[in-house]
Amino acid sequence: MKLFECQSCGQLLYFENTVCVRCGHSLGYLPGQAQLSALQPAADGRWQALGDLDHEYRACANAELGACNWMVPAESQDAFCRACRLNRTVPNLNDPARVAHWRTLETAKRRLIYSLMRLGLSVRSKDDDPQGGLAFDFLSAQESDQPVMTGHADGVITIDLAEADPVARERMRTDMTERYRTVLGHFRHEIGHYFWNDLVARTAWLEPCRALFGDERADYGDALKRHYEAGPPVDWAQRFISSYATAHPWEDFAESWAHYLHIVDTLETAQAFGMTLRARAGTDPVLSMEIEFDPYRTANFDTLVQAWVPLTAAVNSLNDSMGQPDLYPFVLAHGVIEKLRFIHRLVRGE
Incomplete structure (x- = not known):
């Protein structure tokens, strides 16, 4: 994620900010320009963006509910921004607790859409493309007579509202023996399933994908049942990014996709802060890093890995110093790196 700067006073800004704390300007994100802009009122409820003076x-x-800071071109007929137009179902917003959880989901979703747009991937709504478009259902088990399961089906990503509750999410993480479970991680994983359908199925990428991840025609239900009953293979860490990735080739692909997004977006944040690393112990050159490239645009996948390994070693050690779990509790074995390399090539169309 990039850092931003107020066009009025130069104050450092972050992606979710809505008001500049120094000069008081309202702020809005302009998805077409990928920038957070200071705003000044114009006529008829419109805003002039200091980051784009040629348009209103x-x-x-959803800004009225404190759930979005993205802007819509004044001439558009849409009430919602590019990210919120993807919503098909939202929870009952008469309950303040559900509104708070929904806002958490919206924050993660906008970070996801930011990444997809930075990668140049198509983000089409079901309204624009009923067959191939994307939609989100944010559902609460308390509002349904059916169990709510986070997942993907036919371009619709369902997120259980309980994932926005830190207590419930930690309980699920513990029950499922996961080392990592975040709201943003769910979005990045489930969008991997969507892009498998969009970019891999029925394309020239299908056979290379099968050669690397396995044959997705294996029965999915049986594979999940076997995974939850028997667990992952003993040597899973040598070939998979997570134990869940071993369940089925689709899950291996989606997990790899999610981790690719983890890598490029976190590296962009490190680059925005000008981070460099040079370990002052040992002689291993792998523990030095300087990010003088755009992680979302670099063609060389090895450049990403060479920056990621020392960065995660450093931030994991920082977390240890605070008594916190590792920020990135995963190992990039050779087989995992090759799967991430495939995702990199797929995204770039190489």
Whole structure:
């Protein structure tokens, strides 16, 4: 994620900010320019963006609920921004607790859409493309007579509202013996399933994908049942990024996709802060790093890995110093790196 700067006073800004704390300007994100902009009022409820003086904008309709800071071109007929137009179902917003959890989901979703747009991937809504478009259902088990399962089916990503509750999420993480479980991680994983359908199925990428991840035609239900009953293979860490990735080739692909997004977005944040690393102990050159490239645009996948390994070693050690779990509790074995390399090539269309 990039850092931003107020066009009025130069204050450092972050992606979710809505007001500049120094000069008081309202802020809005301009997805077409990938920038957070200071705003000044114009006529008829419109805003002039200091980051784009040639156009006027309106706030997304979800701004009224404190759930979005993205802007809509003033001439657009849409009430919602590009990210919120992807919503098909939202929870009952008469309950303040559910509104708070929904806002958490929206924050993670906008970070996901930011990454997809930075990678140049198509983000089409079901309204624009009923067959191949994307939609989100944010569901609460308390509002349904059916169990709510986070997952993907036919371009619709369902997220259980309980994932936004830190207590419930930690309980699920513990029950499922996961080392890592975040709201943003769910979004990045499930969008991997969507892009498998969009970029791999029925394309020239299908056979190379099968050669690396396995044959997705294996019965999915049986594979999951076997995974939950028997667990992963003993040597899973040598070939998979997580134990869940061993369940089925689709899950291996989605987990690899999620980790690719983890890597490029976190490296962009490190680059935005000008981070460099040179370990002052040992002689291993792998523990030095300087990010003088755009992680979302670099063609060389090895450049990403060479920056990622020392960065995660450093931030994991920092977390240890605070008594916190590792920020990135995963190992990039050779087989895992090759799967991530495939995702890199797929995203770039190489």
